[in-house]
Amino acid sequence: MNQKKIYVTGLGPGNADHMTGAALASMADADIVVGYKTYIDLIKDLDCVQGKTLKASGMRKEVDRCQECLDLALEGKTVTLVSSGDAGVYGMAGIMLELVEKQKADVEVEVVPGISAVNAAASILGAPLMHDYAVISLSNLLTDWELIKKRIRCAGEGDFVIALYNPKSKGRPTNINTCQEILLQVKDPKTPVGIVQNAMRDGQKKCITTLDQMCDQEINMFSLVIIGNSKTYVTDDGQTMITPRGYTL
Amino acid sequence: MNQKKIYVTGLGPGNADHMTGAALASMADADIVVGYKTYIDLIKDLDCVQGKTLKASGMRKEVDRCQECLDLALEGKTVTLVSSGDAGVYGMAGIMLELVEKQKADVEVEVVPGISAVNAAASILGAPLMHDYAVISLSNLLTDWELIKKRIRCAGEGDFVIALYNPKSKGRPTNINTCQEILLQVKDPKTPVGIVQNAMRDGQKKCITTLDQMCDQEINMFSLVIIGNSKTYVTDDGQTMITPRGYTL
Numbered sequence: 121m122n123q124k125k126i127y128v129t130g131l132g133p134g135n136a137d138h139m140t141g142a143a144l145a146s147m148a149d150a151d152i153v154v155g156y157k158t159y160i161d162l163i164k165d166l167d168c169v170q171g172k173t174l175k176a177s178g179m180r181k182e183v184d185r186c187q188e189c190l191d192l193a194l195e196g197k198t199v200t201l202v203s204s205g206d207a208g209v210y211g212m213a214g215i216m217l218e219l220v221e222k223q224k225a226d227v228e229v230e231v232v233p234g235i236s237a238v239n240a241a242a243s244i245l246g247a248p249l250m251h252d253y254a255v256i257s258l259s260n261l262l263t264d265w266e267l268i269k270k271r272i273r274c275a276g277e278g279d280f281v282i283a284l285y286n287p288k289s290k291g292r293p294t295n296i297n298t299c300q301e302i303l304l305q306v307k308d309p310k311t312p313v314g315i316v317q318n319a320m321r322d323g324q325k326k327c328i329t330t331l332d333q334m335c336d337q338e339i340n341m342f343s344l345v346i347i348g349n350s351k352t353y354v355t356d357d358g359q360t361m362i363t364p365r366g367y368t369l
Numbered sequence: 370m371n372q373k374k375i376y377v378t379g380l381g382p383g384n385a386d387h388m389t390g391a392a393l394a395s396m397a398d399a400d401i402v403v404g405y406k407t408y409i410d411l412i413k414d415l416d417c418v419q420g421k422t423l424k425a426s427g428m429r430k431e432v433d434r435c436q437e438c439l440d441l442a443l444e445g446k447t448v449t450l451v452s453s454g455d456a457g458v459y460g461m462a463g464i465m466l467e468l469v470e471k472q473k474a475d476v477e478v479e480v481v482p483g484i485s486a487v488n489a490a491a492s493i494l495g496a497p498l499m500h501d502y503a504v505i506s507l508s509n510l511l512t513d514w515e516l517i518k519k520r521i522r523c524a525g526e527g528d529f530v531i532a533l534y535n536p537k538s539k540g541r542p543t544n545i546n547t548c549q550e551i552l553l554q555v556k557d558p559k560t561p562v563g564i565v566q567n568a569m570r571d572g573q574k575k576c577i578t579t580l581d582q583m584c585d586q587e588i589n590m591f592s593l594v595i596i597g598n599s600k601t602y603v604t605d606d607g608q609t610m611i612t613p614r615g616y617t618l
Binding site (some may be wrong): 130132135136137138139140141142145182183206207208209210211213214215216217218219221222231232233234235236239240242243244246247248249250251252253254255256257262263267268270271273274275277278279280355356360362363364365366367368369 | 379381384385386387388389390391394431432455456457458459460462463464465466467468470471480481482483484485488489491492493495496497498499500501502503504505506511512516517519520522523524526527528529604605609611612613614615616617618
């Protein structure tokens with residue numbers, strides 16, 4: 121009797137040092153590892169996948185990729201679907217579980233958490249997430265733009281630290297400017313903002329700036345942007361962003 | 370010349386399987402590993418800390434613990450301060466960085482990210498964080514209760530998935546009820562809610578319920594609560610909570 125199991129595994133930011141033992145074990149247990157090409161490249165040299173079948177697929181084929189994993193599992197293969205960051209945050213875990221539910225497939229799905237992009241970026245900037253925070257994707261590919269704008273406004277009014285996924289791409293070059301305009305209505309223009317690109321991968325860059333100047337900085341589809349709350353400050357050397365939790369030092 | 374370095378390391382939910390290689394390496398590199406007693410217990414049997422000095426300290430001594438690390442580092446020791454989950458989310462990273470800045474200490478601080486409690490809990494529940502979410506601590510020990518209530522309201526109005534840290538303790542038995550009342554004003558009472566206790570540790574439990582009934586469930590200081598958005602649903606077997614990202618299946 122085959123076990124018919126799919127792991128949906130978060131690889132963390134990319135660098136193997138930031139993968140968990142459980143993530144590596146899920147790949148070691150698989151017959152086949154499936155993922156977007158960039159993520160397969162991140163793991164193809166790891167010991168735990170040597171001798172295994174690796175299937176790389178293209179972008180924007182998320183549903184097809186999950187269906188392929190499900191078909192393989194129903195044939196009796198153990199499949200590990202890899203995703204960067206945490207597979208449960210704008211990742212593949214939800215689609216995989218939705219497909220299994222919709223088709224009432226008799227397959228076990230285990231979600232293996234990974235270091236989320238927001239946590240990786242925060243660690244590079246210092247400690248900007250020490251208090252309540254909101255995570256918002258600026259991609260309106262699958263989400264109504266009016267809803268995204270409403271969420272930005274609510275997060276600003278609530279004085280949350282705000283982390284932005286997908287802040288800018290060629291198809292959405294100005295969403296970040298609209299986000300800035302909304303937040304400037306309720307936040308201090310000098311609120312610290314951290315921008316991290318390629319966190320824990322080749323080409324890692326960080327920039328610490330302010331809300332009124334953030335759109336003058338390099339922001340692209342590999343960036344994660346963290347906007348402080350009203351208490352967030354930057355160290356005197358300009359290198360570290362800290363949101364106090366409220367302890368008296 | 371001593372390097373004078375402090376690692377602030379997130380251990381993830383607790384189980385060694387969910388620690389990263391970088392977290393283990395930061396302990397291997399240390400002369401001394403410092404942490405709250407419960408966290409020292411989680412790591413004291415790991416190979417990477419054998420033969421090292423382990424210093425366990427009590428609860429609510431966060432600032433003292435950071436000062437102790439700083440003093441040790443200034444003496445030339447390499448110190449690793451461990452924290453559960455991600456050290457940068459309601460953890461020790463911010464306090465450590467604040468102390469170093471305040472005292473202008475010449476010590477390098479490296480924050481090593483860990484699997485955050487919210488990501489661990491989400492992976493156990495299914496995929497509730499697949500869309501924009503807000504993370505709120507219900508502890509008013511260091512934060513004004515009026516601000517916390519405002520954030521709950523804003524997160525509800527923005528239809529964020531909402532993750533609650535510190536939902537209940539002996540000293541704050543009713544904050545969760547107030548939170549429920551606020552959210553019932555703007556959200557469907559049948560909104561799915563997941564409660565996870567002791568994620569990836571001994572005694573792990575999960576419960577999937579609804580917003581109007583969540584306060585009837587066991588919730589304590591080891592619980593993390595995730596409240597869905599208006600699209601979140603539960604699978605027919607009642608075991609899995611999914612927030613759709615918006616893909617057409």
